[in-house]
Amino acid sequence: MKRRTFLNWGTAGLGTLWAAIGVSLGAVVRFLTPSVYYEPPRNFKIGTPADFPFGPPTFLADEKIFVFRDKEKGFAVASAVCTHLGCTVQYFTSDRRFHCPCHGSVFASDGAVLHGPAPRPLEWVEVTLARDGQLRVDKNKVVSASYRLMV
Numbered sequence: 001m002k003r004r005t006f007l008n009w010g011t012a013g014l015g016t017l018w019a020a021i022g023v024s025l026g027a028v029v030r031f032l033t034p035s036v037y038y039e040p041p042r043n044f045k046i047g048t049p050a051d052f053p054f055g056p057p058t059f060l061a062d063e064k065i066f067v068f069r070d071k072e073k074g075f076a077v078a079s080a081v082c083t084h085l086g087c088t089v090q091y092f093t094s095d096r097r098f099h100c101p102c103h104g105s106v107f108a109s110d111g112a113v114l115h116g117p118a119p120r121p122l123e124w125v126e127v128t129l130a131r132d133g134q135l136r137v138d139k140n141k142v143v144s145a146s147y148r149l150m151v
């Protein structure tokens with residue numbers, strides 16, 4: 001084999017090796033980067049105050065929240081996630097309580113545990129009025145059961 005031919009083959013081999021390393025590193029980076037985020041947003045808008053009636057709470061299934069609107073007290077938002085194992089609770093107007101269909105926990109209308117196995121009250125989360133006039137809910141900010149937004 002001539003020296004020139006040998007060097008050409010060596011250069012081509014090194015190029016192929018570097019290309020293979022580059023592709024492998026790209027595959028590793030791609031593997032380590034999640035392509036789908038399953039966690040829904042925790043800070044979102046839910047509509048204008050006029051979208052919510054007075055009286056029984058409005059359940060928003062996608063956000064798993066109950067929106068309460070009271071003429072004197074204003075707006076409050078409760079998480080619909082049971083504090084036992086995370087099932088979605090339901091609100092019954094007949095007894096004005098939250099009931100968990102999974103293991104039978106019962107919560108008062110203020111979220112307090114009336115009947116276990118839920119270890120903690122339902123969470124109340126912050127609701128504010130955004131500049132565009134919509135209600136904004138931030139599930140990252142847990143507030144007391146007495147928190148209200150007057151609009």
Ligand code: FES
Pocket residue numbers: 082083084085086087100101102103104105116117118
């Ligand atoms: S998840 Fe609600 S009682 Fe178990």
